[in-house]
Amino acid sequence: MKILSVVGARPQFVKLAPVADECRRRGVEHVIVHTGQHYDPMLSDVFFTDLGIPDPDVHLGVGSGTHGVQTGAILGAMDAVLDEHRPDWVLVYGDTNSTLAGALSAVKLHLPIAHLEAGLRSFNRRMPEEHNRVLTDHAADLLLAPTQVAMDHLAAEGLAQRSVQVGDVMVDVLMLVRERLADTGAVLERLGLSNGGFSVATIHRAENTDDPARLSAIVTALQEVDHPVVLLAHPRLRAKASEHGLDLNGGSLTTRDPLAYPDLVAAVDAARGVITDSGGLQKEAFVLRTPCTTVRTETEWVETVELGWNVLAEPGPAVAAAASRPAPAPTDAAPYGTGTAAAAVLDALTR
Numbered sequence: 001m002k003i004l005s006v007v008g009a010r011p012q013f014v015k016l017a018p019v020a021d022e023c024r025r026r027g028v029e030h031v032i033v034h035t036g037q038h039y040d041p042m043l044s045d046v047f048f049t050d051l052g053i054p055d056p057d058v059h060l061g062v063g064s065g066t067h068g069v070q071t072g073a074i075l076g077a078m079d080a081v082l083d084e085h086r087p088d089w090v091l092v093y094g095d096t097n098s099t100l101a102g103a104l105s106a107v108k109l110h111l112p113i114a115h116l117e118a119g120l121r122s123f124n125r126r127m128p129e130e131h132n133r134v135l136t137d138h139a140a141d142l143l144l145a146p147t148q149v150a151m152d153h154l155a156a157e158g159l160a161q162r163s164v165q166v167g168d169v170m171v172d173v174l175m176l177v178r179e180r181l182a183d184t185g186a187v188l189e190r191l192g193l194s195n196g197g198f199s200v201a202t203i204h205r206a207e208n209t210d211d212p213a214r215l216s217a218i219v220t221a222l223q224e225v226d227h228p229v230v231l232l233a234h235p236r237l238r239a240k241a242s243e244h245g246l247d248l249n250g251g252s253l254t255t256r257d258p259l260a261y262p263d264l265v266a267a268v269d270a271a272r273g274v275i276t277d278s279g280g281l282q283k284e285a286f287v288l289r290t291p292c293t294t295v296r297t298e299t300e301w302v303e304t305v306e307l308g309w310n311v312l313a314e315p316g317p318a319v320a321a322a323a324s325r326p327a328p329a330p331t332d333a334a335p336y337g338t339g340t341a342a343a344a345v346l347d348a349l350t351r
């Protein structure tokens with residue numbers, strides 16, 4: 001069996017790591033195509049190095065652009081790649097423009113497509129990620145869903161026959177990295193953080209960064225939290241803050257560059273809270289049992305909210321209030337699986 005993975009953005013490298021590892025373990029031929037959607041070393045190369053992912057076999061180098069330009073550039077480059085490799089499966093991950101372009105190029109060439117992290121829905125049709133998910137799910141032949149909720153969404157759209165629940169590969173990699181963390185104290189010292197008293201924040205989604213009034217309300221709210229907040233600034237956030245003339249530091253808020261994955265895991269594990277609009281970080285916080293405040297009107301990861309570990313908050317005093325709340329009751333629920341999702345993915349692809 002020959003699998004060709006299409007990845008391009010930070011969260012996809014995290015999901016790729018356990019899949020690449022499982023392919024290696026089973027002796028399955030695995031071609032990695034990096035679209036180049038993310039090109040900053042801290043959003044890309046560092047994940048390959050730290051997570052032991054083999055170098056990409058193909059790098060398309062498309063870079064940034066509007067949705068149409070970026071998606072189109074990947075699409076235009078993929079025909080030749082797929083023609084050359086003729087894989088048994090084209091595997092696409094998550095919900096970025098790289099996901100949709102990978103799926104679209106494969107479907108046109110009649111190559112079987114598997115979508116990892118299928119069935120997620122925010123039901124917010126203004127999100128680019130929602131367009132990418134819905135279109136990719138309907139183009140794919142095999143839908144690898146992380147949760148029962150995702151399976152239910154796929155069934156509601158008539159896709160039950162093509163769906164398999166495999167668990168969440170992000171849990172696989174998170175557990176492995178947490179086990180290997182040698183000295184969390186040293187990581188925190190390097191980051192200038194004291195154990196337990198801070199929150200980790202990330203904000204990068206278009207709906208939060210692109211409207212100056214909304215971004216300003218978010219930054220003010222982060223500055224008013226009653227304990228130190230460390231904002232790990234995605235390049236999009238820095239670009240938009242500078243465009244809107246916003247200072248990201250002040251009050252309780254300090255800003256620094258994004259972290260390598262093991263450092264992020266150490267920081268979230270030690271933190272008293274997470275404040276984010278990232279999908280992956282909501283789950284990582286839950287798995288590490290760090291309370292999360294999500295600056296969005298809805299979440300795809302509803303289990304984290306239902307179990308009391310995640311609160312949705314609109315920019316303003318609600319963010320500071322949610323971020324200061326006490327930790328919820330402990331739970332041993334594992335809605336995202338127990339770290340065996342990559343094996344289930346390979347089983348499903350082999351079947």
Ligand code: UD1
Pocket residue numbers: 009010011037038039040043064065095096097098128129204205206234235236239
């Ligand atoms: C993309 C995904 C989003 C995912 C996120 C993870 C889409 C539609 N969005 O958003 O779902 O959660 O990745 O980070 O695919 N930039 C850099 N260096 C880089 C990459 C981007 O400076 O390496 C800047 C550029 O100004 C660029 C902007 O960030 O225009 C946005 O990047 P883009 O890849 O379009 O989307 P993300 O916001 O990263």
